[in-house]
Amino acid sequence: MKYRSLAACAALAAMASTTAQAQTEIQWWHAMSGPLGEWVNDLAKQYNASQTEYKVVPTFKGTYDENMTAAIAAFRAGNAPDILQVYEVGTATMMAAKTAIVPVGEVMKQAKVKFDPKAYIPAVAGYYTAPNGQMLSFPFNSSTTIFYYNKDKFKAAGLDPEKAPTTWPEVVAAAAKLKANGEKCPFTTSWISWTQLESFSTWHNTLFATKNNGFGGTDARLAFNSPLHLRHFDNLSNMAKQGLFVYKGRANAADVSFPSGECAMITGSSGLYARVSKEAKFAYGISQLPYYPDVEGAPQNTIIGGASLWVMSGKPPAHYKGVADFFSFLSNAEVQSASHKRTGYLPITMAAFELTEKSGFYKEKPGTDVAVTQMIRKTTDKSRGIRLGNFNQIRTIIDEETEQIWAGKKSAKEALDTAIQRGNEQLERFQKANKS
């Protein structure tokens, strides 16, 4: 019902605009709300003004999972949009839906638009690239995990505010000092799975799952109960017991506790920057994710979050030409750099990063380059990214099991072992459902 009336509105709008007659309309469903939604609309406006052949029509469809569910329902009814924004967790699901999507590399080749996957930041491009080197979806808004700390609280606790803790032992020591100074929440994190297991693994060049984190095939199985992972979660568990780490809930629920001044240190998305810079009434520092210095290969690189754009199948050829043209507009270094500065998302291409650097943006807003420098290193087979089926459920399972650690009901080993066992059932199920 809702979709139908939306479609009716879209049809009416199309009729109303007389100039649209000769244009090919490209439907773009996305999940960007608030200021980010305005950003998406501005991109479409800017593109539409730049040429007359195509018209990109962005439509907000709710949160990432709502957007994806809506698109899947639309696909089943034969009304899929041309372009669909899908969060990184949905990547394997989209990849497996071979008849539902067209690889971006293919779209560009068919339209004969110049397209060089190597121009992209390796950790970003690698995430969305098939084993045969073809880019499957178009990198759009990528973020990564970084570390924020409250300089004022550091100073009050007798810590050096200009020296961020770079290793986990230093984080523990800093947390203890903050706690001794009366802080109720020395350290917290949002996105437990993303920051403390997924990024943690690639950052230490250790596998999160077998088969190169799922890049090698759908028969990958979870592997995050290695001695290193256990050491880290024992560490976090002890921190929780001593009140050094305070659990603030699933997903990004913890985000609010940093800019409000409640928690002194947080690991979270680089996209949190927009909020911190706007709301924090204290001096803050941004630095790279902490690591264990005795682990060989650490720090390697962190992995991305955020979303990419997928092209859906079954559209007339003219639509694909338009999509290719639009994507080449989005790849433009100036467009990318402006988006990066505006949103806090990563600049997706090296050229955009250099352009931003040259503009003096990173000097003007210190810390905004941390996310990029964490990402632009060379990736290894263990750090390219994580691509697992039913990943959404696996993340929920990790939430459920690790909550038992913070509640003191399970040891780190019990919780991670159970999470792996339950997560592997999801992987088997995915493998079975996508056999053909």
Add this chain to the structure above:
Amino acid sequence: MEKRVLFRSSWLPWALLTPQLAVIIVFFFWPASQALVQSLQVQDPFGTSVEWVGMQNFRQLFSDSAYLESFKTTAWFSLLVATLGISISLILAVFADRVVRGAMVYKTFLILPYAVAPAVAGVLWLFMFSPTLGVVAYALEHVGIHWNHLLNSTHALTLIVMAAVWKQISYNFLFFLAGLQSIPKSLIEAASMDGAGPWRRFWSIQFPLLTPTTFFLLVINMVYAFFDTFAIVDATTQGGPGRDTAILVYKVYYDGFKALDLGGSAAQSVVLMVIVIALTVVQFRYVEKKVNY
């Protein structure tokens, strides 16, 4: 007294039933049969590969210890929601029935929560009890209770029960109030003259006459607790901590709409349907005997 209406023609009763039957077929039997079919399949979200797997979805469910655990959670939850919801609204209805001045105001306020969507109700309670910014959590802290539904299962279950009950009280209240007001005043007055106090009047006259309403509400509240409460859980605890508030219907919603596992979700909804049918049968066979119409 014969209450039945006798129809002389044989087609008229069927014709009169047709609209209702059509609605039931379209909105209940057809979706239910779809669920049955899907529960025997495994398919990818896009529906491009569909595989018949027989009872595999069910086998998988019942070999999952966490799923079995959630039966216990659901039983507790629905029991608490039904009994608390019914008793609190009965008390409120009895009081509202006695109010002479400003009755309209009280009634309006009591009915208001029904207009609130379950997800909104969930968020409302979540804000009051949020360990960081909740007013109630703040007040509890002062009396020595450290409220944390993020990690304390009892707190989390209490929170969703409160939200679910609050949401349902208005509905129950309306029915009880209507029931109370349809009891002839003369009966109550006669009892008063015979020297019966308010307590005695309630138990000997009003409550027995309300049993049909109570029974109806028992069935409705059970169904509500089993099917209608996933939005509250989604908005407040997301089934956490761990899976301690993951009631059955929340998992149906999560697996179907968020995880896009249609086969597994359909299998769960079939299980849920069987449970509710069984419960309703039990209620009608055994509990209904205690009802005076």
